Amino acid sequence: MRWRLPPLHKKFLRHLWRMKWQALAIVLLVAAGVAVTVMTFSAEEALRSARATYYAQSSFADIFVTMERAPLTLARRAGMIPGVTAADPRIVANGLSLLPGFERPAQVRLISLPDRDDAALNRIAITRGRAPAPEALNEAVALQSFLDATKLRIGDDIQVTVNGRFVWFRIVGAALSAEYVYLPDAASVMPDDAHNGVLWVTRKALEGAADMHGAFNALAFSIAPGVQPRSIETRVERMFAPYGVQPVVMRADQPSHAFLEGELKELQTSGTIFPPVFLIVAAALVHMTLLRQTEVQREEIGLLKAFGYTDLEAARPFAMTAILIAGLGAALGALIGAVFAGSIVDIYARYMRFPALEPRFHVAAFAVAAGASLIAAVTGATAALGKVTRLSPATAMAPPRPDSYRVSWFERIVLGRSRGLLARLIARNVERRPARAALTVFGLAASVALLMGTQFLFGALDVVLDHTFYQRQRFSHQITFSLPRGPEAADDVRTLPGVMSFRLVRITSATLSNGARSVRTAITGLDPGDPLQRPLDATGELAPIKPQGVLLSKALAGKLGARPGDFVTVRLHERDRRVAAVVVAGIVTEYSGLGAYMDRRVLNTMIGEGDLSNAAQIVLDPLARGAFYRSLAETPGVVGAQSRDDVMATYRRVIAEAFRTSRTYYAVFAGIIAFGVAYNAGRIALSERSRDLATLEVLGFTHSEIAVIQLGEQAILAVVAVPIGLALGWLLAHGISLGYQRDEMQIPAIIDLDTLRMTLSVYGLTVAAVGCLIAYRLWRLDLVAVLKTRE
Template sequence: MKALDRKLLRDLWRLKWQVMAIALLVGCGVAVAVMSLSAQRALAGAQDAFYADSRFADVFAQAKRMPASVTRDLSRLDGVTTVDARILESGLMDVPGLSRPAIARVISLPDDERRALNRITLTQGRMPDPNRLDEAVALKTFMEAARVRLGDRLTAVIDGRAFTFTIVGAALSPEYVYVPAPESFMPDDAHQAVFWAPRPAVERAAGMNGAVNAVALRVAPGASVPAVLADLDRMLAPYGGRAAYAREDQASHAFLAAELKELSTSASILPPIFLVIAAALVHLTVSRLVEAEREQIGLLKAFGYRDREAAVPYLRLAAVIGLTGAIAGGLAGGGLAAAIVDQYREYFRFPLLEPRFHWGAFACSAGVAIAATMLGSLAAVRRAAGLSPALAMQPLRPTAYREGLLDRVARDGSVDQATRIIVRNLERFPMRATLAILGLASSLTLLVGTQFLFDSLDKVVDQAYYRTQRWSESVGFAEARSVAALASVQRLPGVFAAEPVRIVAARLKAGGREEMTRIVGLDPGASFQRPLDGLDRPIPFKGRGLVISEALAARLGLEPGDSVRVEVIDGSGPAADLPVTALARDYSGFAAYMPRRELNHLMGEGDLASGAQLLVAPDARPAFYRAIEGIPQIIGSSSRDDTVANWRQAMAEAFRVMISFYVSFAAAIAFGVAYNTSRIALSERARDLATLRVLGFGQGECAYILVGELAILALAAIPLGMLGGQALAHGLVAAYSRDEMRLPAVIGPRSYGISLLAYLAAVSLAALLVGRRIWGFDLVTVLKTRE
């Protein structure tokens, strides 16, 4: 082994704790990148494989009723390669063990499996007998959540007809990888039932003999999907066609796409924070090492080592730190990715979803990490290479000290000597103090900026379900009905009050942009749902004008007073130019509101409602649920309390894992910066502290001098960390908000408190580990002059 190799090993052993602390930061950065991109690869791989095996469609559309022969006409559309027509109907179903009825979707199985789209994958049991009218296959997620087993017999009310069947199999479908609840983007698997049965059975249950009401299309590569959508809408309009939509607007696929995007965002935002801090710590550590080993560098050059040879050990030291952290980060990232994939199995149901280590992400992040640590050492390495032997071997020129601010202000001895020493050292090395403060502030920034998610979600729940929507139960009708039907709804058990609502699907167009959304028609005096402004005040309707959410206005570039083109997709598909009268603060996605009577007038229809929002007594809900199960016209039911409870549980589980990661990473930053700062200070001032011991200072006073400097730096970093956390929260809002939910940048006292506790705990641990070394000083060894 060469002499310089032995020197490197000795330096690594001597600085092992500092090296490990910096490598920890490097490892965190690499772990985040590997974790995010590995989870993304696993999710995307499972999605692609499932879509390919099941022949997932590119375009979807529904109508009230159309002849099965329409598939021949649709197959002639430009760009369309495959057409699959089917029957899809919904209704309510009583499930043993559930207090609230489930929404049952019944779908006809294809006659020719080889040409079918959106093919299901059987995971248990068998497919229904085509010759029997009482067998069906159920969605696996529903069976697990509702505790339904093979052989159970259920009854769903479809279009006023009782459809009784036996479950003979469990299946997965590319359309229902993720099944959001009607009033929330979060899943409610126990109340979202999907069944597939032979066509004759579904025809009989839905009264659709010789007809279909849903189609799925495959589009040729390179064909214009918007053109296909326009042609499909035109052809289905005579049959009561609803909005045709592409795969990216399909609910399950859209949520998956948003999740994949968020993983990419995490991989690009967080790792640079860790690597920049690690590079700064490498710079401080290697710079101190070069200053401490000036004489050794001079001796090496005097004995014939070239400049590059004398400087390379320090560069290799930085490379070893980066490599060590990269390997540890790769291992940790793979384990964390497996944990995330395991959590994904609770929400995204694929036939096969297994962790997949992303070697490319590891290689790239490891290369960047090693390069960052080497760049951090570059200035110190250049200084080592530039030292001449004669100059390096000379004693350092004594530093010329002068009075500092504290010395000039407190001349009366009111400030003890230990505190004066702390302040003087901070004044004399401002750059080092600044770097330490910035490093510590970044850890608090990450803590505050991620903890805000809990406060933000609480705000979304409060705004969406207790301020904007104040009903306890809602029901949806199979078709829009006369508002007089509200009287029969009000007579249901436990109903205190009821308000009608009309909801239609529409495309809003403005400035060359368009968005598909729903228009909610409300009565002007409605109290169960009302759009609110930024100050949580109800927004009054004005004539035929629209009130749209701020998110939708931003997407379309609209302001109050602008005009927007509204193309209704339901019914006869009317279109009109309507003014935007106000913007609503709505965190739950894109929405538009207008007076219900004006919406009905736009539709060219009478005084109709598509559903009702109710206030139901809590103790009467079981009787209310039993009553609506027997009403054929009601095909949908939602409970605010159940929705909020499921939403909070799902969010708590999802964010608990993610926040745990981020808190650990942020604590690692705080510990790494604090430990290295204190350790460097101890290395530089060990002789001074030992001298103070000889002069009569106690061990506690010496520890106070060392730890007190870190305490001042940590306290100075708190305001910067708080401000940085607010800035990061706003950045995360912009990066992670989805169409179905907009996150407000809200940070409450609880989040600040948790962040500060984690931050101070990490800094205190570092201070304890370094400060206890004072009690282990060997004064003779420390004070010995190097010959």
């Protein structure tokens, strides 16, 4: 005999087919939750494994040290420190290079290549061309991203001003480096490849250019597994103390590595915070939808039981529906997540230069998400399963009494004796099923919250930029000197073309500590009343530079656990490394970096030097930029040139390119929540009341009047959800702001008007679209058929 589907399964499938759109909405929700998990963790794994492979291939160092100048013999001694497996000395020099087609000179770092490649750390990978010949004086391999952005080609010459000398190199190859997987611009912390270059040249070439014969100024270490890097730090610092050593940089603080870590942390934050929201809402929808199905199928269930089906058999279709929804959602989510992860990895590949960055699929993350989906769906189904199990055949077969309603306290208080029937109908319907109304409001609020919690980042970034570059800093350009200079520097700056006003500043690196906490950062010495630098306190008031004390940025004060009036220990890294206790004069609002500000003269005295400065902050005539930059590239002793306009442009470009994709994804995901919740709630209400509504229509109510009754309730729930969602979104934004916090950049949980507009319009449009769908269903109600059935 031919196999036939058992009748119970047929019934199950037909019911499922009838509620297919509702089920699909929940499937999409589950899929969104799984997709976010798969997307974020797969992208994370792709980055992590590309990084691990690359670090191993290139022997990426564990510890980095720079000093003024040390004899080469010392490098071998450093390599013999217990626990150190390799020590690789290098010469590093910074310079400026004005390239054709670019107004502002690029900051170029020159790094010496090791004489013997096999022993070296941080080995570069040549992607095009070749390495410089061993004794070549004018050959260089350039960072590939620099070549790509500047359109320089192999065979082109590049001229760099180093220590006031002009040196030139012929580019013979392009390379990638584990040290520069991500190369943040000094000013924007964002990639600006055309203005940040690295050239690797022979040791011999750089010995001459940087005046480092028989010496080095940078040392990279690798250490044996299990060795505490801190134990080596002390020995290294002691060994190189006479040579002007700067504090040791651990791999964790190396800029490229730290940025990668930050990205990984952000991905983990997104992948951990968002998916539960989807799954909880999905569980709520499964709960609402299946519970309604038990009412619709009440008589059938009773009949089945009367025929002798067991409770389990009667309940099984409901459990299967939940499992099917979770299964389909997980499968769809895996697919979407894999595709989205691929596109996110593509975007990463534009900013993070790995030899190979391949998309991955994080199987474990998928398994956890799929398991969580299943648990959510089955949890959502428990109420329905319980109800089916408890239903006795007799009650199931009896005709239902009209639902019992009552005049509620809410109605008495709010509506009073008003005779608005519509308001009463809506109020009583909401109150009759408070749990469902609450779940609906919660679900809709979750979508508002998710929208706000993901979209605020973009608006907040604008606030950060405006605060940093227009309210706090009033200069348009900053130039950095290679060495501190006396008051005569002012004359040189003044004579640069286009300089309208300027102030000299002294920036020095220091370690600040408060008790056991210590943070390495830079202190900026400003002249009191400097009009170009306006540190602002939490209320937006100017926090003046005082002769005594240091102003700390909020992030730095937080890291140190320091409050105004506390004394912090300042360990300077320059000259004879003096240590002083300085009072915290105030806390200033800053969103990027860990800033600390002092009176410049006081700072200089602390360092132990006279009236020195090492940077100038300038207000430049915009029309004179070209001339300014040209003359800068020919000015000896200038190693950095930053422009506010370029920083802003870099931000806008990177944000447009890198964040638009994920912003859109999250908006779509949040829309799916709003859609799923509103649609299911609407369909359930419609199914409960279709007979009622058809009666009204027969009694002569117009379609619009009926739509107002039916959709009015939904609309009220949708409106009630907004303030709750905004409050939750505000909390979510704070959570995200914390999770995304980095030293280089803090994005405050500021909700601007654009974010609010975006949130409310995506939400409003989604809910309105659902309203139209429900209205369409309402239009198609079959009057006569509805009247003839008893429900």
